[in-house]
Amino acid sequence: MAVEIKELTSRSENYAQWYNDLVIKADLAENSAVRGCMVIKPYGYAIWEKIQRQLDDMFKETGHVNAYFPLFIPKSFLSKEADHVEGFAKECAVVTHYRLKNDPNGKGVVVDPEAKLEEELIVRPTSETIIWSTYRNWIQSYRDLPILVNQWANVVRWEMRTRLFLRTAEFLWQEGHTAHATEAEAIEEAEKMLNVYAEFAENYMAVPVLKGIKSANERFAGALNTYCIEALMQDGKALQAGTSHFLGQNFAKAFDVQFIDKEGKRDYVWATSWGVSTRLMGALIMAHSDDNGLVLPPKLAPYQVVIVPIYKNDEQLAKIDEKVFKVLKDLKDLNISVKYDNSQNKKPGWKFAEYELKGVPVRLAIGARDLENGTIEAARRDTLTKETVSVDNIADYVKNLLDEIQKNIYQKAFDFRAANTISVDSYEEFKEKIEAGGFILAHWDGTTETEERIKDETKATIRCIPFDDDKTPGKCMVTGKPSAQRVVFARAY
Amino acid sequence: MAVEIKELTSRSENYAQWYNDLVIKADLAENSAVRGCMVIKPYGYAIWEKIQRQLDDMFKETGHVNAYFPLFIPKSFLSKEADHVEGFAKECAVVTHYRLKNDPNGKGVVVDPEAKLEEELIVRPTSETIIWSTYRNWIQSYRDLPILVNQWANVVRWEMRTRLFLRTAEFLWQEGHTAHATEAEAIEEAEKMLNVYAEFAENYMAVPVLKGIKSANERFAGALNTYCIEALMQDGKALQAGTSHFLGQNFAKAFDVQFIDKEGKRDYVWATSWGVSTRLMGALIMAHSDDNGLVLPPKLAPYQVVIVPIYKNDEQLAKIDEKVFKVLKDLKDLNISVKYDNSQNKKPGWKFAEYELKGVPVRLAIGARDLENGTIEAARRDTLTKETVSVDNIADYVKNLLDEIQKNIYQKAFDFRAANTISVDSYEEFKEKIEAGGFILAHWDGTTETEERIKDETKATIRCIPFDDDKTPGKCMVTGKPSAQRVVFARAY
Numbered sequence: 001m002a003v004e005i006k007e008l009t010s011r012s013e014n015y016a017q018w019y020n021d022l023v024i025k026a027d028l029a030e031n032s033a034v035r036g037c038m039v040i041k042p043y044g045y046a047i048w049e050k051i052q053r054q055l056d057d058m059f060k061e062t063g064h065v066n067a068y069f070p071l072f073i074p075k076s077f078l079s080k081e082a083d084h085v086e087g088f089a090k091e092c093a094v095v096t097h098y099r100l101k102n103d104p105n106g107k108g109v110v111v112d113p114e115a116k117l118e119e120e121l122i123v124r125p126t127s128e129t130i131i132w133s134t135y136r137n138w139i140q141s142y143r144d145l146p147i148l149v150n151q152w153a154n155v156v157r158w159e160m161r162t163r164l165f166l167r168t169a170e171f172l173w174q175e176g177h178t179a180h181a182t183e184a185e186a187i188e189e190a191e192k193m194l195n196v197y198a199e200f201a202e203n204y205m206a207v208p209v210l211k212g213i214k215s216a217n218e219r220f221a222g223a224l225n226t227y228c229i230e231a232l233m234q235d236g237k238a239l240q241a242g243t244s245h246f247l248g249q250n251f252a253k254a255f256d257v258q259f260i261d262k263e264g265k266r267d268y269v270w271a272t273s274w275g276v277s278t279r280l281m282g283a284l285i286m287a288h289s290d291d292n293g294l295v296l297p298p299k300l301a302p303y304q305v306v307i308v309p310i311y312k313n314d315e316q317l318a319k320i321d322e323k324v325f326k327v328l329k330d331l332k333d334l335n336i337s338v339k340y341d342n343s344q345n346k347k348p349g350w351k352f353a354e355y356e357l358k359g360v361p362v363r364l365a366i367g368a369r370d371l372e373n374g375t376i377e378a379a380r381r382d383t384l385t386k387e388t389v390s391v392d393n394i395a396d397y398v399k400n401l402l403d404e405i406q407k408n409i410y411q412k413a414f415d416f417r418a419a420n421t422i423s424v425d426s427y428e429e430f431k432e433k434i435e436a437g438g439f440i441l442a443h444w445d446g447t448t449e450t451e452e453r454i455k456d457e458t459k460a461t462i463r464c465i466p467f468d469d470d471k472t473p474g475k476c477m478v479t480g481k482p483s484a485q486r487v488v489f490a491r492a493y
Numbered sequence: 494m495a496v497e498i499k500e501l502t503s504r505s506e507n508y509a510q511w512y513n514d515l516v517i518k519a520d521l522a523e524n525s526a527v528r529g530c531m532v533i534k535p536y537g538y539a540i541w542e543k544i545q546r547q548l549d550d551m552f553k554e555t556g557h558v559n560a561y562f563p564l565f566i567p568k569s570f571l572s573k574e575a576d577h578v579e580g581f582a583k584e585c586a587v588v589t590h591y592r593l594k595n596d597p598n599g600k601g602v603v604v605d606p607e608a609k610l611e612e613e614l615i616v617r618p619t620s621e622t623i624i625w626s627t628y629r630n631w632i633q634s635y636r637d638l639p640i641l642v643n644q645w646a647n648v649v650r651w652e653m654r655t656r657l658f659l660r661t662a663e664f665l666w667q668e669g670h671t672a673h674a675t676e677a678e679a680i681e682e683a684e685k686m687l688n689v690y691a692e693f694a695e696n697y698m699a700v701p702v703l704k705g706i707k708s709a710n711e712r713f714a715g716a717l718n719t720y721c722i723e724a725l726m727q728d729g730k731a732l733q734a735g736t737s738h739f740l741g742q743n744f745a746k747a748f749d750v751q752f753i754d755k756e757g758k759r760d761y762v763w764a765t766s767w768g769v770s771t772r773l774m775g776a777l778i779m780a781h782s783d784d785n786g787l788v789l790p791p792k793l794a795p796y797q798v799v800i801v802p803i804y805k806n807d808e809q810l811a812k813i814d815e816k817v818f819k820v821l822k823d824l825k826d827l828n829i830s831v832k833y834d835n836s837q838n839k840k841p842g843w844k845f846a847e848y849e850l851k852g853v854p855v856r857l858a859i860g861a862r863d864l865e866n867g868t869i870e871a872a873r874r875d876t877l878t879k880e881t882v883s884v885d886n887i888a889d890y891v892k893n894l895l896d897e898i899q900k901n902i903y904q905k906a907f908d909f910r911a912a913n914t915i916s917v918d919s920y921e922e923f924k925e926k927i928e929a930g931g932f933i934l935a936h937w938d939g940t941t942e943t944e945e946r947i948k949d950e951t952k953a954t955i956r957c958i959p960f961d962d963d964k965t966p967g968k969c970m971v972t973g974k975p976s977a978q979r980v981v982f983a984r985a986y
Contacts, residue, residue, distance in 0.1 A: 033626050037563035045560045067538045070530035071663050079601025094590040098651040100583050108572020133526050158591040170564050
């Protein structure tokens with residue numbers, strides 16, 4: 001039933017090409033006229049809105065509020081926190097002028113050389129610096145703490161090699177920036193938000209994630225500790241899906257943010273930051289989709305159900321319409337989002353392929369014979385199976401089916417990860433197994449030197465030092481030195 | 494009951510200072526370290542989120558979808574639509590470089606001179622150009638039309654004199670960009686969205702607005718017609734609260750966006766764009782607030798009700814808490830948002846002043862005697878009156894009261910506008926009356942020359958050529974030439 005023009009490269013043939021085809025052909029996003037910046041198309045943006053709405057609710061339930069800080073950061077701010085600068089303040093868009101003027105030669109507009117900024121402004125790559133310069137005025141005493149603020153925003157990092165959703169110069173994200181009176185409270189916050197991310201990934205995106213902390217080498221620039229969730233894609237590569245940072249007092253010291261504690265003593269404020277981005281779209285797409293197109297978890301699908309009428313003439317369509325309008329009402333009463341596609345300029349086969357490509361979880365088809373029999377055909381996107389059922393209880397049937405699909409997609413991804421997670425004890429075996437992809441649990445001596453050697457020789461990085469796995473000590477697979485526990489290696493996006 | 498530190502300048506003393514004090518002291522927004530850019534604080538952002546959510550629902554109900562386009566616009570794009578360039582593509586933030594590097598002298602970071610962009614990028618002041626360059630690939634035939642897309646985004650216009658919410662270098666907004674097969678359909682769309690804005694302003698913001706079209710001089714750069722809604726602030730100045738533009742085929746021609754119509758003929762696509770911004774926050778604040786602080790319409794208040802307990806000891810508080818928890822539940826069951834402030838480190842008087850300042854529509858206070866009597870005190874923010882009522886039906890009482898407040902705030906603003914709208918027939922009278930502020934309906938000969946003379950001499954501009962008012966012809970108050978109808982003049986923000 002596939003339609004020629006929309007055919008995808010298969011995953012086995014070329015996974016990277018499959019991904020790219022899918023993003024384009026399912027109308028999720030496309031490259032723009034501006035190098036490295038994407039256009040998020042309405043269907044892709046509708047998924048992002050679902051992600052945003054759910055995360056925003058979860059942030060608010062955990063006591064956070066939203067605010068908005070400037071797009072621009074004075075260049076000098078980026079010099080204030082040494083590790084932060086060292087780590088990634090470099091590949092940024094720099095604003096140097098604030099005015100255009102008509103080209104004296106009549107060729108449109110040119111930059112007005114007289115409108116040069118005294119200090120250059122950097123388009124935010126992340127907002128710790130501008131936010132902590134603001135918090136300085138918000139915080140005097142422990143009574144002003146904690147500050148639990150989140151921002152939904154666009155950020156820019158001048159990536160040289162970009163891929164839609166996975167790595168783009170401009171991307172959309174949320175960044176939480178919290179301020180606390182004690183170290184313990186800040187650590188608790190960083191861990192709490194990691195758990196929020198993990199819960200979201202597993203229960204909404206249906207993507208199982210490993211929780212853990214980053215090695216020093218992979219830590220966020222300026223953080224004392226970076227917590228992360230790591231997901232496994234179908235090609236065996238890992239994808240970092242969210243990070244939460246315990247920043248200690250680094251930014252408070254850089255921006256001189258002190259407070260008077262309950263005992264009347266001055267101290268620097270403790271900080272966290274945490275973020276997820278439109279990269280989650282990449283994880284969502286790659287974790288579940290197949291050679292026929294997107295597979296979306298019902299909880300994040302822009303519409304969960306599509307209904308396609310099958311008819312020979314207007315009279316039949318009118319009768320089907322009548323029946324479907326009742327079904328639509330029943331589905332909406334159960335808070336199920338549904339699209340009825342009775343457009344006349346497309347054939348049912350085209351529609352079937354289109355909604356398969358777009359990952360609509362459930363497709364209902366109804367024809368003249370169904371009207372006679374009181375039936376309707378229900379097809380699942382995840383298993384590509386279908387069943388003819390009674391139309392009378394279709395809303396309840398669909399509701400259960402959506403739950404079942406949400407669970408099944410998660411379980412499938414979970415089983416895939418389980419089948420692609422192994423332990424190895426020798427570096428030889430590691431080098432062999434890493435070629436097949438997947439998560440590899442191995443002992444490591446804790447040094448950046450060994451970590452970088454492994455990366456250079458195998459392209460694998462330490463994805464995280466996991467929380468939940470085996471804590472048995474052992475010996476580093478490379479150097480034989482003592483290792484506190486196995487860590488998770490993978491090649492990564 | 495006012496608390497010294499939060500005292501506002503009164504409106505009569507200095508309206509501009511009152512506004513600024515209010516924005517700062519009610520924790521709505523503040524100036525940032527970046528010239529002209531504001532920080533929107535959590536309480537202010539919560540109001541903006543309510544505005545966004547409601548408008549977004551209204552856009553979706555009228556068939557629109559959201560998408561996202563790049564922050565940056567290649568400089569050459571701004572040269573493509575001549576009027577657009579002429580009109581306002583000048584005061585913009587210009588990105589010229591894409592990398593920083595460590596200062597060789599060890600003083601932080603400097604711009605890497607080797608990382609100069611071949612073509613400068615402009616931070617979007619509005620997105621017509623980048624969006625129409627994208628639509629070129631989206632549109633081949635009439636079947637691809639209409640495109641009904643909206644974007645929520647930040648934009649930058651390098652304003653020299655800025656005021657929080659009213660005029661800032663960076664601001665948040667939505668911009669709708671639609672593409673149509675016919676002129677009539679595009680005009681219908683532009684008018685439809687003007688009506689959506691007017692409905693939102695009147696029914697949610699409780700701000701009455703005049704609908705009309707702009708004179709050629711005040712038209713959006715690149716538009717054939719600009720529709721607008723104009724509101725009157727308490728100081729007698731007008732504020733443009735939203736605009737909707739009929740762009741004709743100008744942008745389609747500039748970016749060569751053609752389609753095949755039903756008859757198989759090629760034609761350029763017809764366009765509209767429409768937007769409202771965080772400027773609405775300024776309108777909301779200035780339309781209703783008083784010398785005690787904000788007055789918020791219930792439909793946009795972050796919380797509609799605050800409950801303050803009045804107690805002498807922990808035992809009393811415990812009993813009050815118990816009673817209030819039931820009230821909270823009843824209010825929430827009616828979808829009323831409520832905050833219970835039983836914090837112990839602030840006195841009731843401080844709380845009363847604080848929530849008055851923040852414009853919470855209804856304040857409930859409950860003390861030991863109320864418990865005995867089965868009563869609770871309900872105070873209205875809009876009228877500053879209070880009433881002791883039975884606690885048993887308090888949720889229903891509050892629900893009705895909120896409706897009443899929403900209506901009353903609108904009516905008050907409506908009456909104010911009516912009292913400050915006059916007709917004048919001579920330019921002498923105009924010059925005298927304009928000093929007192931308000932809308933002045935007067936005849937004008939339709940020329941830019943006369944319009945500019947009036948502006949130079951009186952600082953008043955034509956706010957709109959109104960739809961709904963008297964269409965009787967007359968003679969221009971300045972030149973005596975024929976005038977088709979009275980137009981609305983005012984000094985404006």
